[in-house]
Structures are given as structure tokens and as C-alpha cells.
Amino acid sequence: MTEAVQAQKDERVKTVSPWRRALIRPELGGICGTILVFLLFGAIAGDSGMFKAEGIMNWTVVSAQFMIIAVGACLLMIAGEFDLSTGSMIGFSGTVMAILSVHMGWPLWAAILFTFGFCMLIGALNGWLVVKTGLPSFIVTLAFLFILRGLTIWGSVYFTRQTIIGGVGEKAQSDWLAPVFGGKILTGFFTWMGEAGWIATFTRGSRAGQPVVDGIPMLVVWALALVILGHLLLTRTRFGNWIFAAGGDAQAARYVGVPVNRVKISMFMFSAFCATVFATCQVMEFGSAAADRGMLKEFEAIICVVIGGALLTGGYGSVIGAALGAVIFGVVQQGLFFANAESSLFRVFLGAILLVAVIMNTYIRRIITGER
Amino acid sequence: MTTPIVEMRNIKKNFGHVIALNGVSFDVKAGECHCLLGDNGAGKSTFIKTMSGVHRPSSGTMVIEGKPVTFESPRDAMGAGIATVYQDLAMIPLMSVVRNFWMGREPEKGIWPFRNLDMKKAEEVTMSEMKKMGINLRGPDQAVGTLSGGERQTVAIARAVYFGAKVLILDEPTSALGVRQTANVLGTIDRVRKQGIGVVFITHNVRHAMAVGDRFTVLNRGQTLGTATKGDVDAARLQDMMAGGQELAELESSLGGTI
Numbered sequence: 001m002t003e004a005v006q007a008q009k010d011e012r013v014k015t016v017s018p019w020r021r022a023l024i025r026p027e028l029g030g031i032c033g034t035i036l037v038f039l040l041f042g043a044i045a046g047d048s049g050m051f052k053a054e055g056i057m058n059w060t061v062v063s064a065q066f067m068i069i070a071v072g073a074c075l076l077m078i079a080g081e082f083d084l085s086t087g088s089m090i091g092f093s094g095t096v097m098a099i100l101s102v103h104m105g106w107p108l109w110a111a112i113l114f115t116f117g118f119c120m121l122i123g124a125l126n127g128w129l130v131v132k133t134g135l136p137s138f139i140v141t142l143a144f145l146f147i148l149r150g151l152t153i154w155g156s157v158y159f160t161r162q163t164i165i166g167g168v169g170e171k172a173q174s175d176w177l178a179p180v181f182g183g184k185i186l187t188g189f190f191t192w193m194g195e196a197g198w199i200a201t202f203t204r205g206s207r208a209g210q211p212v213v214d215g216i217p218m219l220v221v222w223a224l225a226l227v228i229l230g231h232l233l234l235t236r237t238r239f240g241n242w243i244f245a246a247g248g249d250a251q252a253a254r255y256v257g258v259p260v261n262r263v264k265i266s267m268f269m270f271s272a273f274c275a276t277v278f279a280t281c282q283v284m285e286f287g288s289a290a291a292d293r294g295m296l297k298e299f300e301a302i303i304c305v306v307i308g309g310a311l312l313t314g315g316y317g318s319v320i321g322a323a324l325g326a327v328i329f330g331v332v333q334q335g336l337f338f339a340n341a342e343s344s345l346f347r348v349f350l351g352a353i354l355l356v357a358v359i360m361n362t363y364i365r366r367i368i369t370g371e372r
Numbered sequence: 373m374t375t376p377i378v379e380m381r382n383i384k385k386n387f388g389h390v391i392a393l394n395g396v397s398f399d400v401k402a403g404e405c406h407c408l409l410g411d412n413g414a415g416k417s418t419f420i421k422t423m424s425g426v427h428r429p430s431s432g433t434m435v436i437e438g439k440p441v442t443f444e445s446p447r448d449a450m451g452a453g454i455a456t457v458y459q460d461l462a463m464i465p466l467m468s469v470v471r472n473f474w475m476g477r478e479p480e481k482g483i484w485p486f487r488n489l490d491m492k493k494a495e496e497v498t499m500s501e502m503k504k505m506g507i508n509l510r511g512p513d514q515a516v517g518t519l520s521g522g523e524r525q526t527v528a529i530a531r532a533v534y535f536g537a538k539v540l541i542l543d544e545p546t547s548a549l550g551v552r553q554t555a556n557v558l559g560t561i562d563r564v565r566k567q568g569i570g571v572v573f574i575t576h577n578v579r580h581a582m583a584v585g586d587r588f589t590v591l592n593r594g595q596t597l598g599t600a601t602k603g604d605v606d607a608a609r610l611q612d613m614m615a616g617g618q619e620l621a622e623l624e625s626s627l628g629g630t631i
Contacts, residue, residue, distance in 0.1 A: 232488075236491075237489060241478050245476075251462075253464070253475065257446060
């Protein structure tokens with residue numbers, strides 16, 4: 001009897017329309033949002049230079065900044081945890097780097113490598129505490145938000161008597177590692193585009209004849225590389241499946257032998273790594289470190305991730321979505337400036353889009369799991 | 373008959389001052405369904421968690437195919453061919469059937485650092501295994517959350533069988549299911565048993581146990597009350613042993629023999 005029942009198709013399984021299938025993608029909100037903001041700013045700021053070379057570079061760099069920390073936050077959130085210490089970690093790592101190289105006289109490359117190692121160790125400590133105590137990562141990393149920010153200001157004042165440490169720029173001149181974070185690529189291509197008249201060139205001053213945009217900053221390269229790597233890791237590898245599993249249901253994942261603790265701790269370390277990449281690029285760009293850098297960045301990263309379709313409860317999300325969230329974020333922040341809008345409206349927009357994204361995500365989850 | 377695949381001898385387990393298991397002996401042979409019966413709190417869950425490597429016994433020995441073993445983790449138990457399908461299923465509703473099916477043992481291809489998931493193989497195997505168990509998926513990317521309770525049980529069982537389980541432990545697989553879904557799961561147990569796998573079926577429903585069981589062991593207050601073979605025992609006797617006799621007998625007479 002059972003064989004006969006199985007042979008025919010279950011009449012209660014409803015066929016799903018292609019439209020609905022397309023809806024069940026974490027990136028959908030991000031894709032719609034991106035199209036929407038480009039249309040919006042194309043209409044209200046199209047003639048302000050926002051979409052000329054210099055303007056594009058302007059919002060690309062801002063988006064890339066958000067992207068770098070959003071990738072870390074995204075993978076961590078899918079693994080079921082938060083990192084509220086990202087912003088403080090940015091300030092902390094920049095300051096450690098600057099104190100070591102400028103004040104202690106270390107070569108810059110050594111300072112950079114040490115800072116990466118040290119910050120990832122703090123990330124591991126974050127993760128270890130969360131895994132061992134079973135406390136919500138919200139609380140543990142909130143503690144580190146304050147601990148790291150406090151240490152940053154204290155260390156900066158203790159060693160240099162000021163909260164902004166300059167002089168990194170000079171050290172970067174002859175360093176081999178610094179250009180990996182502060183350099184630009186494709187400069188020849190941009191010069192050629194300037195000469196060919198594709199993009200505007202300076203008409204006066206010491207840089208006359210050079211293009212207004214002289215290359216792609218390494219920051220942007222890092223952002224794209226991290227997004228691609230993160231996406232491949234998440235969707236195409238065994239470890240990626242473990243990230244989903246750890247966030248979806250840690251206990252269930254443990255039962256089938258997924259090393260949940262290792263996955264979570266390594267994601268905390270990755271989040272710290274992303275924050276350090278962000279900080280290093282910024283320090284190289286400005287030639288200085290400041291103790292107050294990275295304020296509120298943790299929330300901005302989380303907002304990018306949520307706009308990108310990840311669930312706050314973990315187990316579901318997309319790196320591509322988070323990257324699109326970062327683009328939306330960057331375009332709107334800079335676009336309001338180009339459109340001469342009141343910049344405080346940015347926050348209004350932020351809150352509103354966050355709310356819409358979360359409501360939409362809840363709806364999408366209901367479709368996936370078939371809850372009512 | 374043949375020697376047991378797994379034999380648990382005089383297993384004791386304490387949690388602090390609480391004695392959860394006080395000398396439990398149990399074994400399972402290839403191709404049989406051995407039912408472990410017991411009321412809530414009898415120690416069924418603790419016992420199977422010991423068997424599947426989640427807990428370590430305080431004392432007692434565990435023998436697999438004649439060799440004594442100790443499990444440090446569930447991974448060890450799985451390596452030895454003991455697979456457990458838990459009450460809460462170890463399934464993640466938000467993830468697709470394929471990703472759940474392979475969770476923890478994802479197939480890979482390519483050479484490091486380009487090693488990646490072999491999704492094609494994963495999807496093909498999952499679809500064919502599901503078909504064998506009588507479940508038609510809409511597609512391999514269908515989320516487990518959309519499946520019914522019985523279907524989820526079947527996915528979990530199919531997963532354990534595919535990964536070479538010699539002993540399959542089912543922790544109350546029918547307790548939350550409707551009549552027809554229960555019948556499906558019992559049918560699956562029968563199918564699995566015929567493949568030569570030893571099934572440990574934990575339940576507190578005597579009727580479900582009688583339907584598929586070859587042997588029955590009753591657990592009460594952390595101790596085994598004995599093992600009976602099919603035909604030697606009837607449902608009423610098992611029911612009595614589970615409840616510890618007396619009180620239930622009284623209650624049953626007042627309810628007119630409906631329990």
C-alpha cells in the first residue's frame with residue numbers, strides 16, 4: 001500500500017511559483033535596495049558629480065569600508081554570534097600599530113603583522129569566552145567594546161601623551177608591507193584614461209594634467225577580495241556548511257560531529273581580522289592613528305548584514321547580500337551629501353531601512369520554514 | 373544466534389549525587405530491533421547518550437564486536453558505526469535537505485586550497501536515498517523546515533543508514549507523530565532492519581514497540597528489569613513493568629483498561 005502512495009506525487013505539496021522561489025533568497029532585499037538607491041540618487045543627484053569618476057570613487061571607498069567589516073560580521077552572525085567590539089577593535093589595532101612603529105621604533109611591517117596576530121588573539125579570546133561560558137556574545141563583546149576602547153585611549157596617552165599618533169606616513173614610505181594596505185593599483189590605466197579624456201584631469205596646481213582619480217585604493221581591493229573569499233567559503237566549502245550549522249542549531253550540529261566551538265572561535269578571529277584590515281588601511285591612508293576611530297562601526301556592520309538578508313538569530317544569510325548592504329549604506333551616506341540634503345537625515349534613513357529589512361527577513365524565514 | 377554488535381555491560385552513570393543509571397545491561401544484534409522501554413525519567417535518554425558517546429559511563433564496560441571500547445565523543449561512536457537519531461533530530465530547519473543530510477561529512481573535491489563542496493554528488497545521493505525511503509522532494513534545496521515530522525525522521529534515518537551505521541539508535545521517533553506518519557516510521561525501521569542493521573528503538577509506547585520489536589528491555593528507575601523476546605511477553609505485562617506495577621494497575625482498572 002505504501003509503495004502505491006509513494007509512487008504518485010503528494011497532492012498536498014503545493015507547486016511553488018518562480019516568483020516565490022526567487023523571493024527565497026537572502027540577497028533579494030539587498031538587490032532591490034541597491035537598484036532603488038541608484039535610481040533615487042540618479043534622479044535627485046544625477047547632475048551633482050556623484051556619478052563622475054571622482055564621485056564614484058568617493059562612494060566606492062565608503063562602501064568598501066563598510067564591506068570589509070560587514071563580511072566579518074556576516075559570517076559571524078550566520079555562525080550565530082555578534083561582535084560588538086568591532087568598532088573598538090578598529091581604534092585599538094590602529095593605535096597598537098602606530099605606537100609600535102612610531103613610538104617603539106619597530107619597522108612598520110613588523111608592527112602590522114604583530115597587530116594582526118594580537119588582534120586575532122583577542123578575537124579568539126572573545127570567542128573562547130562565549131563558547132566556554134555559554135553567555136550571549138552580545139554581553140561578552142559589549143564588555144570588550146569598553147575594555148578595548150579604554151585601553152586604546154589609555155595606551156595612546158600613556159605612550160605619546162596624545163590621542164592622535166602621527167608619523168606613520170613617513171615610516172610607510174620605505175616599507176614593503178604598507179602599500180598592500182595604503183597603495184593604489186591600476187594607476188597607469190587611470191593616467192591613460194585621463195590622457196584619453198575619459199575622466200577629468202586637474203587643470204591647475206602641482207598635479208595639473210594628472211587624472212582626478214589616480215588609481216583604485218587597496219582598501220577597495222581588500223573589500224572585494226574579502227567578499228569573494230567569504231562568499232566562496234560560505235557556499236562552496238565544508239567549513240561553510242559548518243558555519244550555517246553552528247548558527248542554525250549548535251546542539252544539532254554537535255550531534256552530527258560538527259566542531260561547533262572551533263567554528264565559532266575562528267569566526268570571532270575572522271571578525272577581528274576584518275576590523276584590523278579596516279584599521280590598517282585607514283592608518284595608511286591618513287598616516288596617523290586616532291584613539292576614537294571606528295566608533296559605532298559595529299552597529300553599521302550589523303546593519304549592512306541585516307539589510308543583506310541575514311537573520312539575527314543565525315543560520316541564514318549571504319555575504320553577497322551583506323556586500324550589497326554596504327553599497328546601499330555607502331551610496332546613501334555620500335549621496336545625501338551630493339544631493340545637498342541635511343546630513344542628519346542619514347540616520348533617519350538608516351533606522352527606517354533597518355526596520356524594513358528586519359520585517360522582510362522575518363517574512364522570508366516564514367516562507368522557508370513553512371511556519372505560519 | 374550471532375554475537376551482538378554492541379554490548380553494554382552493567383553501565384552506571386552518576387550526575388553528582390544523582391544516580392541516573394544503576395547497572396544497565398543491554399545488547400543489540402545485527403538485523404534485529406531491540407526495543408528499550410521505560411517511563412519518563414527511567415534513564416532511557418541517559419543510557420542512549422552513553423551508548424552514542426555523549427556521556428561517559430561512571431563504570432561498566434562497552435563492547436563492540438567483541439572488543440571493549442571507550443568513546444570520548446559522539447564522533448568516536450559514529451566512527452564505530454553507532455548512529456543516533458535524536459528526538460530533536462539534529463536537523464536544522466533553515467538549511468536545505470541536502471546540506472542537512474551531509475552535515476558534518478560533506479563530500480569534497482579538488483585540491484587544497486581549491487577544495488570545495490561536491491554539491492552535484494551531494495544532491496544526487498540525497499535525492500536517490502530519499503526516494504528509496506519513499507520521500508519525494510520538491511528539489512534538493514528544499515528546506516528541512518518545510519517537511520513534516522515523519523519526513524524529518526526519515527531523512528535522519530536515511531542519513532544514518534547511508535553513512536554506514538551498523539547500529540541505529542532511535543530516540544522516541546514516534547512520540548510526536550500522527551497515526552499515518554508513525555506507520556511510515558515503523559515501516560522504515562522494518563526496512564532498515566532487513567538491511568542487517570541493528571536497531572535500538574527507544575519508546576514509551578508499548579503498541580509501537582510490539583509492532584516492530586524482536587526483543588524488549590524495560591528500564592525503570594535506572595535499572596533493567598529484564599529482557600524478553602517477542603512471543604514471550606504481551607503488551608500488558610510490558611506496560612506493568614514500565615510503570616512499576618501497582619499504581620498503574622489500580623488506575624487502569626478505574627479507567628476501564630484503556631491505557
